[in-house]
Amino acid sequence: MAEYNLPLPAMGESIAEATIIRWLKEEGDSIKKEDLLVEIATDKVDSEISSPVNGILKKKLFSPNEVAKVGSFIAILETEEKFFLKNMPIEKNKKRFYSPLVRTIAHREGIRFYELETIEGTGEKGRVTKKDILKYIRFNKKNSPVVPKYDSVRSKNNDKNEEIIEMDRIRRITAEHMISSKNISAHVTSFVEADVTNIVKWRDKMKDTFQKNTGEKLTLMSVFVECVVKAIKDLPMINISVNGTSIIKKRNIHIGLATALPDGNLIVPVIKNADSYNLIGLIKIINDLIKRAKSNQLKPEETQGGTYTISNIGSFGNLFGTPIIHQPQVAIMAIGLIQKKLSIIETPEGDLIGIRHKIYLSHSYDHRVIDGVLGGCFAKKVALYLERFNCYTKI
Numbered sequence: 324m325a326e327y328n329l330p331l332p333a334m335g336e337s338i339a340e341a342t343i344i345r346w347l348k349e350e351g352d353s354i355k356k357e358d359l360l361v362e363i364a365t366d367k368v369d370s371e372i373s374s375p376v377n378g379i380l381k382k383k384l385f386s387p388n389e390v391a392k393v394g395s396f397i398a399i400l401e402t403e404e405k406f407f408l409k410n411m412p413i414e415k416n417k418k419r420f421y422s423p424l425v426r427t428i429a430h431r432e433g434i435r436f437y438e439l440e441t442i443e444g445t446g447e448k449g450r451v452t453k454k455d456i457l458k459y460i461r462f463n464k465k466n467s468p469v470v471p472k473y474d475s476v477r478s479k480n481n482d483k484n485e486e487i488i489e490m491d492r493i494r495r496i497t498a499e500h501m502i503s504s505k506n507i508s509a510h511v512t513s514f515v516e517a518d519v520t521n522i523v524k525w526r527d528k529m530k531d532t533f534q535k536n537t538g539e540k541l542t543l544m545s546v547f548v549e550c551v552v553k554a555i556k557d558l559p560m561i562n563i564s565v566n567g568t569s570i571i572k573k574r575n576i577h578i579g580l581a582t583a584l585p586d587g588n589l590i591v592p593v594i595k596n597a598d599s600y601n602l603i604g605l606i607k608i609i610n611d612l613i614k615r616a617k618s619n620q621l622k623p624e625e626t627q628g629g630t631y632t633i634s635n636i637g638s639f640g641n642l643f644g645t646p647i648i649h650q651p652q653v654a655i656m657a658i659g660l661i662q663k664k665l666s667i668i669e670t671p672e673g674d675l676i677g678i679r680h681k682i683y684l685s686h687s688y689d690h691r692v693i694d695g696v697l698g699g700c701f702a703k704k705v706a707l708y709l710e711r712f713n714c715y716t717k718i
Contacts, residue, residue, distance in 0.1 A: 325401070325402050325403065326381070326399055326400070326401060326402075327375075327376050327378065327399070327400040327401075327402050328396040328398075328399055328400075329360070329372075329374070329375075329396060329397055329398040329399070329400055330394055330395065330396055330397070331363070331372070331391045331392065331393050331394065331395055331396075331397050332372065332393070333393050333394070334365055334370070334393070334622070334623040334624055338365050338366075338393065338623050338624060338627055339392060339393055340365075340390050340391060340392050340393060341363040341364060341365045341390070341391060341393070341623075342363065342364045342365075342388065342389070342390050342391075343361060343362075343363055343385045343386065343387055343388065343389050343390075343391060343397070344361075344362040344363060344364050344369065344387060344388075344492075345361070345362050345387050346360070346361050346362075346383055346387070347359050347360055347361060347362060347371070348360050348361075348380050349380065350380055350381065350382060350383060351379065351380065352379065352380050353378075353379055354374045354376075354377065354378055354379065354380055354400065355374070355377055356374060356375065356376055356377050357373045357374065357375075358373060358374050359371045359372070359373050359374075359440060360372055360373060360374050360380070360398065361397065361398070363391075364492065365623035365626075366496065366623070366626055366627070368590070368619075368621050368622070368623045368625075368626055369619065370622070370623060372397075374400065376400060376402045377402060377403075378400045378401050378402030378403070379400065379401040379402075380398060380400060381398075381399045381400060381401045382398065382399040383397070383398050384396055384397050384398055384399065385397050385398075420450060421439065421450075421451060422450075422453075424453055425439075425451055425452070425453060425456050426618055426620075427618075428453070428456050428457070428460075429456060430585070430618055430619070432460055434456075434459075434460075439451070439456075442455055442456060442459045443455065491588075493586075493588040494588065497588065497589060500649075500650065501647050503650060504647050504648050504649070504650045505647060507650060508648050508650070508653065508689040508690075508691065509689060509690035509691050510645070510647070510648065510687055510688075510689070510690070511687070511688055511690045511693075511695065511698060512645040512646075512685055512686065512687045512688075513685075513686045513688075513695065513698050513699040513702050514643055514683055514684070514685055514686075514702070515683070515684045515686070515699075515702040515703050515705075515706045516681055516682070516683055516684075516706070517681065517682050517683075517684060517705075517706035517707075517709045517710055518666070518679050518680070518681055518709075518710050519543075519661060519680050519681070519682050519709050519710070519712075520679045520680045521710070521712050521713075522543060522546050522680075522709060522712050523543075523661065523680045525712070526541055526543060529541055537603075537607075539606055539607055539610055540610060541606060542606065542609065542610065543661075544580070544609055544633075544635060544658075545602055545605040545606040545609055546602070546709070546712060547633060547635075547658055547705075547709070548578055548580075548594065548597060548605050548609065548633065549602060549605060549708075550705050550708035550709050550712070551578065551631065551633060551656065551705055552576055552578065552597050552598045553704075553708050554701055554704040554705045554708060555576055555598075555631060556576075556598065557704055558697060558700065558701050558704060559572065560572070560692075560693070560697060561631065561653070561654050561688075561693070561697070561701050562576060562630050562631060563653055563692065564630075564651040564652060564653060565651070565653065565689070565691065565692055570692055573630045575595070575596055575630065576596065576597050576598045576630060576631070577593050577594065577595050577596065577597065577628050577629045577630045577631075578593065578594045578597040578629065578630075578631055578632070578633060579591040579592070579593045579594075579629030579631070579632035579633070579649060579652075580592055580593075580594065580609065580612065580613065580632070580633055580635075581632060581633065581634035581635070581646075581649075581655075582612075582613055582616045582617070583638070583639075584616065584617055585617060590616050590621070590626060591626055591629060591632060591649060592612040592613070592615075592616045592621055592625050592626055593612075593625060593626060593627065593628055593629040594608055594609065594612065595628065612625065629649065629652060630652060631652060631654060631655070631656075632646075632648075632649045632652060632655040632656075633655070633656050633657075633658060634646050634655060634656070634657045634658070635657075635658045636657045636658065636659060636660075636685075637658050637659045637660035637661060637682070640660055641657075641659060641660060642659045642660055642662070642683050643657065643659045643683040643684075643685045644657045644659075644685050645657075645685060645687055646685060646687045647687065648687055648688070648689060653688060653689040653692055653693055654686065654687065654688040654689065654693065654698070654701070655686075655687050655688075656684055656685065656686050656687075656702070656705065657684070657685040657686075657687075658682065658684065659682050659683035659684070659685065660682070661680050661681070661682045662680070662681055662682070663678050663679070663680060663681075664678070664679055664680075664681045665677075665678060666678070666679040666681065682709075684702050684705060684706055686698060686699075686701060686702035686705075688701075
């Protein structure tokens, strides 16, 4: 028998480690090539590692909740395939295709990917159909204990009006990041109001035709991202990070989009090189990232490397807020709710009163390296780009 040392594979340029969540196979189990072995987590993204060989799981080198470095060996497999070398590259995991309907049902019922892989499919080429997954739920989930989203127990004083809820892993990570950011950065927030009437009218006019022609929803976030990118190009000292007493100026513009998940947690997928996309390109990538974020299909590297973050607090009905900086970035912008307001409109013939669509931009920045002039000017610059949006833009 030959031994194969299974390494933790690289999962993105800026990802150096991952946490072992749980093993999907036990020591002594027979394993086929591409069987899922272990579930891991990098920051807020869970994923699975499959076996590149046929063999037996001889030894687990890490336990659940332990952190492994990329490239370090996490398990030893026994195999008769002697042509496999110790450090042979891992083949890409070839996963079955699942329809959006099947994925939606699985997500709703709390069926993780590794469990989905075990369902026998009766469709073409073994594809799992709606009937297959509903049958699996009916017969396999029927007698399973109900596991709450949070592990909860009654308080020790037996007070029926209180309940102790343990944070899940994502909540703990978020808490650590938020406290760390407040400790690291001197937070200051500036607020600016912008008139987005042209943008709202443009979207109302174009959305139906656009979706019919492209299959994509025409969201306003694409315009916000475009205007933020333009402002960063004008004021590039917003696109920096800090290392000790050194300021690192970023050439690439990678925009993070704070996205609320169905379970109430938060994740930040990143648009890499956002300045390289036109408006249609931004619409497509934003829709794709948000859709996959909400169905737990993001790759670990797709949440890494952001240089500036946008949070859409208006989707919760909020007008403005004081967002916390996503480290190691130095600034973040919250987009508030669009409201109709009576406004004074200046014209060459004189001032008029009309109904306009207004929005508040909340810009939090690190006062260690960004003073009020730059932080406030950046927020105003974004507002001006929003107000100057050409309502005759064709897409």
